[in-house]
Amino acid sequence: MKLEKITSEGKRRYDDACAAAHALDLLGERWALLVVRELFFGPKRFSDIKAGLPGISANVLTQRLEGLESSGIVRKTRLPPPASVSVYALTDWGRESEPIFQALGRWAVRSPMHDRTLSFSANSLMLSFRTMFDPARAGDFAATVAFRIGEETFKAEIADGAIAIRRDSDAEADLVLTGPAAVIGAFVHGGVPPEALPALTIAGDPAVARRFATLFPLPSKVAPPEAGGPA
């Protein structure tokens, strides 16, 4: 005879009043946080979310969106005709989860096993700029930088030691960087010279590009764990 699991009402949760544990109840399932990541710069359709998440399957994405909506993190909206499509957007509170990403990102770039050569969604790249922007390095530098990553376009405005990033198809900018997100990341974060990146197109003042690439310093990696053991 099988024990009837009366204790649980279906969901697997941590029975813990710790707020961090509750956050994991809401965002801790596989893919949930990355789904949120894909929505940080505005609403997206199902397929566009899926495109930014290599490896997720449609049914899991459906489940996550349902869960996030019932938690009040995501809202599903149907755009008015003629564009009668469903889009998913973060609620105000959902958008407030960005510091979680920044903390995760700042910590994990120091990981010895972090592989920066994998695929990189446009949202990830833009988020990394917001996370790693160093006001001290920017000083009084001011510029508008546009990004063209496949079909997606963004614009970053740097002024007064702050950076503002939004989706924007307007090409008016001091600098336009075109290419795959991973390649732009290699240039900006990795310090790879543009000459070594044939997939990268830089339109605008090269000096501005070089300066831009210094504004997002990455913290140093930690030493890998010693398998053999020290002294």
Add this chain to the structure above:
Amino acid sequence: MKLEKITSEGKRRYDDACAAAHALDLLGERWALLVVRELFFGPKRFSDIKAGLPGISANVLTQRLEGLESSGIVRKTRLPPPASVSVYALTDWGRESEPIFQALGRWAVRSPMHDRTLSFSANSLMLSFRTMFDPARAGDFAATVAFRIGEETFKAEIADGAIAIRRDSDAEADLVLTGPAAVIGAFVHGGVPPEALPALTIAGDPAVARRFATLFPLPSKVAPPEAGGPA
């Protein structure tokens, strides 16, 4: 014929260069972050970790500790004789993950479904003090507060608009709060008057206790998601 899944080498990872995704590769498995939480105030033994994690089973805890150790987040040490026991400690880098907790906690206390009446480990409570401490409210208030939660003892030192918390069995303090973590939390965070908390013992100046309980303001909750839909 079944497709041979060559792509995966056993572990289920996100194929994503995004550092946040990598953080989830390291800490995203169920219980992993909460295991780290239990180690923030110093090394612990297997059973003591398990005691702070209601619901985890021994085999899962074993797996998590193995994984965290191979990632360089946790280190297993055997104390020298006569206390020949194994303990688990965070590495320096593992300790740097605390901002992740703080971001998770600050965000999730605003959740409409956060239930503050569940069980609460001593580590969670201490971590919540570090997370929610408000220097502005502290002003030039200075005090040493000791906590006795079952077998565990901590001491918080508040001075110069900062708070320092550590494990400490020394009872020299301006204020000693004794009781279960959830009860101390109800007093400090929940604003429940001590008269309503028979399980709470306050030793020291009651005025200091009242003042202490004002130093950790919680952000307001968000409205629950409207099931029926608004206008």
Add this chain to the structure above:
DNA sequence: CGGCATCCGGGAAGATACTG
């Protein structure tokens, strides 16, 4: 095509019992 339901295989999580 976009979104969601269904079925299946594999693997991780959970409960319990057992061992050094």
Add this chain to the structure above:
DNA sequence: CAGTATCTTCCCGGATGCCG
């Protein structure tokens, strides 16, 4: 006390198919 062994249950991921 500190885990291991075993078994069950459930989640994840892939494929397929329905329906607007």
